[in-house]
Amino acid sequence: MPGFELIGKEEQQAVNEIFTSGSLFYNGKRVKQFEEMFAQYLGMKYAVAVSSGTAALKTALIAAGIGKGDEVITQAFTFIATVEAILDVGAKPIIVNIDETYNMDTIELEKAITPSTKAIIPVDMLGVATEVDRINAIAKEHNLVIIDDCCESLGAEWGNKKLGTDYDMAVFSFDNGKTITTGEGGMIATNNLDWYKLCIEYRDHGHENNPKKPRGRDTHRIPGFNFRTTELNAAIGIQQLKKLDYIVESNRRNYKILKNEISDINGLKFRKIPSKCTPLCDTLIFNFPTKNVATEFVALIKQNGLNTKNVPDAIEWHFAPYWDHIFDKFDFQNGDIWDSTKFSSDMLDRSVAIPIMVKMQNDIILETGSIIRSMAEKVLNN
Ligand SMILES: Cc1ncc(COP(=O)(O)O)c(C=O)c1O
Incomplete structure (x- = not known):
């Protein structure tokens, strides 16, 4: 099952190295390296590491501009975090049934769309993909954003691509029960540069990381939060990715x-x-x-x-x-x-x-x- 079975000397050594040659703060080289390796593994352009899969869901919703008055359709069988994130951005969760795949019933999905629907969160439960092509076609027809809750399915595939890569954004969890683990942690992956930048800013209080400014005088354009992860988590994540x-x-x-x-x-x-x-x-x-x-x-x-x-x-x-x-x-x-x-x-x-x-x-x-x-x-x- 998950990465916790393989936590071993490689992870321990990577963490030890931080105490001799690094900083515990998130903005070090390991977080960046973890993100780059993750994006490369998926075959996507960008990845943003955050403190949990739940944080990844919320950050992705914020980046996609989902908020008060919007409806987000997800499925009845999922971890509660999917719905918590929708509620936390002020949107309304709309729950549809699963079908024999134990994932979103796409006929019900289509019926649940209203003028207020802005996004879909299909959830790839317990290692199996949602109906990616069908859900993409529905989203395209109704101009909806898709955020794939891939927290339980890192490593699965759709066609000859990694699962998650065919949707607008995909989020992953690295908690103790997942395919790879960093203790706690999450990741958002996307090919959209604007959403990527918004995710980076939101997870760090809105910091734009303006190269012309010192951090204490950094510029900002959106409200943010602290969903940063640490070098410790990233060091473990890098080793776990090698075992994926x-x-x-x-x-x-x-x-x-x-x-x-x-x-x-x-x-x-x-x-x-x-x-x-x-x-x-x-x-x-x-x-x-x-x-x-x-x-x-x-x-x-x-x-x-x-x-x-x-x-x-x-x-x-x-x-x-x-x-x-x-x-x-x-x-x-x-x-x-x-x-x-x-x-x-x-x-x-x-x-x-x-x-x-x-x-x-x-x-x-x-x-x-x-x-x-x-x-x-x-x-x-x-
Ligand atoms: C489907 C699903 N979504 C979201 C999450 C939340 O991930 P985390 O525990 O990293 O916050 C989980 C974790 O159990 C999950 O299984």
């Missing part, structure tokens, strides 16, 4: 073995992957015919020492109907959030997400497959 290809390769290898082991179980249905997507493969998702069967299955595999991921484990923080502490700022399509998201809740209730670890040995994968098989057959034959 290996992480993705291992995920894919392990995922393939496990999926093969359980692919012929009658009644167990795998997540639909869009045809142009090569997933990150850090999570294997499948579903059962009913919620009861899925619940029984999860209880049994846990008794056998297997873990599950966001589904069902952390679903409350990843599914909109549970966020009643922020409901006063929403509008729901059909008046009620559970009614509006019925398709999503039915899908998620029947689903199980198995984490795929980078360091999973063959015998462990085979054992995992065998536990899944015997428990699935047991609950399906009950």
Whole structure:
């Protein structure tokens, strides 16, 4: 699964070097190098490092000029941060269902567009791409900005490009559970120079970094905030980026073995992957015919020492109907959030997400497959 498994001596040495030859402040060479390496990895022109994926989402929305009175469409199955960022810029989140890909339903997306819609935030959940071409076509027709929440999918691909690069902006997270980690951290990537500059300024109190001025007398044009990251985070990020290809390769290898082991179980249905997507493969998702069967299955595999991921484990923080502490700022399509998201809740209730670890040995994968098989057959034959 994620980069935390591979935090090791390279990261430790890179951090140590800062104490002998660097500054902890963000504006040093490591942040810049991390940004350049990241942009290069994606094949995009610009990348801006910030303090978290949530900060990246908000910064991208600000750069795109989204604010009060604007509607931003996103999906019901996402981490709460997507919606928090929309609310924090003063815009209104509009929630649409997921489909069998567990990502944004593009038919619902189209129906949710109003004259107030300004942006779409598709979320590539758990390593799999949203329908990039379709969402781009819809956005083009309605003149909408797309900010890809790619926090959970660094390393996935769309066609022969890295996922995120076909949208206007893409944001990434480097928290402890992500493909690569810097402890905490985030990144915005874009090919748009204006948005890039606005992101750089917003994350640093509006500083334009005017070369003709000392920092204390720097010029400014927009209100900003402090979403800077540090040299420490960047030093770790650089080392983690060097391991990214290996992480993705291992995920894919392990995922393939496990999926093969359980692919012929009658009644167990795998997540639909869009045809142009090569997933990150850090999570294997499948579903059962009913919620009861899925619940029984999860209880049994846990008794056998297997873990599950966001589904069902952390679903409350990843599914909109549970966020009643922020409901006063929403509008729901059909008046009620559970009614509006019925398709999503039915899908998620029947689903199980198995984490795929980078360091999973063959015998462990085979054992995992065998536990899944015997428990699935047991609950399906009950
Ligand atoms: C889909 C999604 N968006 C945004 C975030 C926020 O990232 P961070 O934890 O770095 O703020 C996360 C992190 O869990 C996420 O999974």
